[in-house]
Amino acid sequence: MLQTIDLAVSAKWIIPIIPKQKCFEDCTLLIVNEKIHGIVPSDGITEKYTINQHIQLHDHVLMPGLVNCHGHSAMTLLRGFADDHPLMTWLEKHIWPAEAQWVNSDFVKDGAELAIAEMLLAGTTCFSDMYFFPEATAKAAFDSGIRAQLAFPIMDFPCAWGSGPDNYIEKGLKLHDNYRAIDRISIGFGPHAPYTVSDAPLERIVTLSQELQAPVQIHAHETAFEVRQAIEQTGMRPLKRLADIGLISPLTQLVHMTQINDDDIALLQKHNPHVIHCPHSNLKLASGFCPVDKLQKADINVAIGTDGAASNNGLSLFDELRTAAMLSKAVANDASSLHAFDALEMATINGATALGLSDQIGSLEAGKQADFIAIQTHHLQQAPTYNIASQLVYTNMQSRVSHVWVNGKCLVNDHTLQTLDIQRTMANVTQWQTKLSQGA
Secondary structure, eight states: OOEEEEEEEEEEEEOOSSSTTOOEEEEEEEEETTEEEEEEESTTGGGTEEEEEEEEEEEEEEEEOEEEOOOOGGGGGGTTSSOSOOHHHIIIIIIHHHHHHHOSHHHHHHHHHHHHHHHHHTTEEEEEEOOSSHHHHHHHHHHHTOEEEEEEEEOSSOOSSOSSHHHHHHHHHHHHHHTTTOTTEEEEEEEOOTTTSOHHHHHHHHHHHHHHTOOEEEEESOSHHHHHHHHHHHSSOHHHHHHHHTOOSTTEEEEEOOSOOHHHHHHHHHHOOEEEEOHHHHHHTTOOOOOHHHHHHTTOOEEEOOOOGGGSSOOOHHHHHHHHHHHHHHHHTOTTSSOHHHHHHHTTHHHHHHTTOTTTSSSOOTTSBOOEEEEEOOSGGGOSOSOHHHHHHHTTGGGGEEEEEETTEEEEETTEESSOOHHHHHHHHHHHHHHHHHHO
16 A cells, blocks of 8 residues: 655755755655655656645755744834934834834734735745734734744833733733644743843743743844943943843844854853844844854854844845855855855754754754745746755745745745735735824
8 A cells, every 4th residue: 555645746956954955856745744754756756655735846946944033023014114224213213103103913913914925925934023912923923824933022111012021021921821732833032132121021031931941032232332332331241241141041042143252152152042143134224244154163053034124124034045145255255155055054944943943844854844835946037057055045036936835734826825815914004004104
């Protein structure tokens, strides 16, 4: 009796990420019970298996779905709202006042749906988010079928979502309990930044994070001003303060990290947190350059994120990969820095590792969840093809993503969203644009 396969997807190339720098040609990815069963040659496959659904994509490459490790999804509704300002001016004079006036549960739901649609169409199957009303983002993610990790925000001051650190943590823990049994949605702690969260809440987060084995995501060393101000106020760099409190651990995701010296790298090596690189946002806000080459040579896990669309202004990880690879070469003054396969790892297995999900996603290994994408390569902008990994990184492939699967379920079929009503989403976006334009 032949083994039954739920879904078989045959393609010209398959890049599994693990094994490293491996590319299979003319092979088929096999899915059973929402998980990867294996990769086998396509020739004669119907003689070896009973296949319930067989999709043949002869001009495509299959690879793991992309993992966007940092963003503020609802901020798609603020895309282009306050461009061309330095970070603190952008925040204090434009973004924070707009959020105080407009952000509520409906704003977050509608913005998150727009972001999820954009990410899915560009090949992202898992995203991490830090924003107000995380319960609204969690529901949008759950309903869409995408995988998500929500780092609920924690700050010293009140906002529309809560009254202060204790209230934020109380609401976040409730959200954690509500999604405990949902494998696609995980909940972590999101202290905003060292300069917006005092020691006492951070100490409580350390205790709770260790108890729950829940991740902690925090903006850190984003600008030279932030580091300089911390030294003036506390006598130490932000990373040293966080390490002394106990916040830096393998559960920690440090976002941006553009201002790093040798002492910082030594702390990272000692405590093994993860660094989330957001190249477009850092460039647009002139925040600085994350030294990816130096971090990787120090064996520090570096993943990648888009940040929010208000500071990017897009959510394509393929776009981020291209910029990250070229920026790394320029910063390191080394054209061999961040090889194409290394860049792909940043957006797949490194991202999964940073989110604590590497046992589930990030590579096309047997037993992992069937989160994968298909990218069409037969196009004049990608021709000719000598090295498919290089093509994926350097030729802006986001528009060529044709299919997206999460847990073996097809969420994008031939460039078309399957679980989201994009017309309704766009109507909601237009309403918010009108409101914000009139209130600006």
